[in-house]
Amino acid sequence: MIEREYRIPQISTGDILREEVAVDTLLGRAAKSFMGQGSLVPDEVMIEIVKERLSGPEYASGYILDGFPRTVAQAEALDRSLALEGSGIDLVLSLELDEEELVQRMAERRVCERCGEVFHLRFHPPRIPGQCDSCGGPLVQRDDDREETIRRRLSVYRAETAPLISYYRRGGRLQEVSGSGAIPTVKRRIDQALKERFGT
Numbered sequence: 001m002i003e004r005e006y007r008i009p010q011i012s013t014g015d016i017l018r019e020e021v022a023v024d025t026l027l028g029r030a031a032k033s034f035m036g037q038g039s040l041v042p043d044e045v046m047i048e049i050v051k052e053r054l055s056g057p058e059y060a061s062g063y064i065l066d067g068f069p070r071t072v073a074q075a076e077a078l079d080r081s082l083a084l085e086g087s088g089i090d091l092v093l094s095l096e097l098d099e100e101e102l103v104q105r106m107a108e109r110r111v112c113e114r115c116g117e118v119f120h121l122r123f124h125p126p127r128i129p130g131q132c133d134s135c136g137g138p139l140v141q142r143d144d145d146r147e148e149t150i151r152r153r154l155s156v157y158r159a160e161t162a163p164l165i166s167y168y169r170r171g172g173r174l175q176e177v178s179g180s181g182a183i184p185t186v187k188r189r190i191d192q193a194l195k196e197r198f199g200t
């Protein structure tokens, strides 16, 4: 929604990896086992992927990073690399949600196998069950959205990703946004955070 409305292109590292897995590239093969277990793909791999993407001309006037950085080492590498070009990350949004609600959001998430559009069985159901509203493709559950893998991802989050909150807070770039409630409610909170930072 933010990408479409504000016309800022998004780079989602999870989407990039899922595409690589789907077309069975070397990177996809290497990433698959980490992803299936709910573990993180090694930092060096992720940092190279993002640096490579960011060098594309479509990102010259800004971008949204989704799912990256996931570790302090990734955040430091990103800052170092952007500083070399005199740029940097303007704002970091941390979407906060109770863990049990998070598990439900993920366990009932469905994604289109063809175009990647995301649905939720209760909060954002497709018009026709099992079928994507945008392209008619089949809706499937992500392998890592099974409950035991979700729990593992949350423990990886606590150990590896949560330290980013103080990293970005120290730099004055963090804005915490409550992720509870319906999609339009959360969207309005994000709009407000963007307005406070960018005045748009």
Ligand code: AMP
Binding pocket: 013, 014, 015, 017, 034, 035, 036, 038, 039, 040, 041, 042, 046, 066, 067, 068, 069, 070, 074, 144, 153
């Ligand atoms: P996501 O779609 O963001 O939930 O990512 C799905 C999976 O891809 C994660 O559980 C990781 O295995 C892997 N992944 C995505 N982004 C990163 C990242 N920045 N660093 C390491 N692994 C990642």
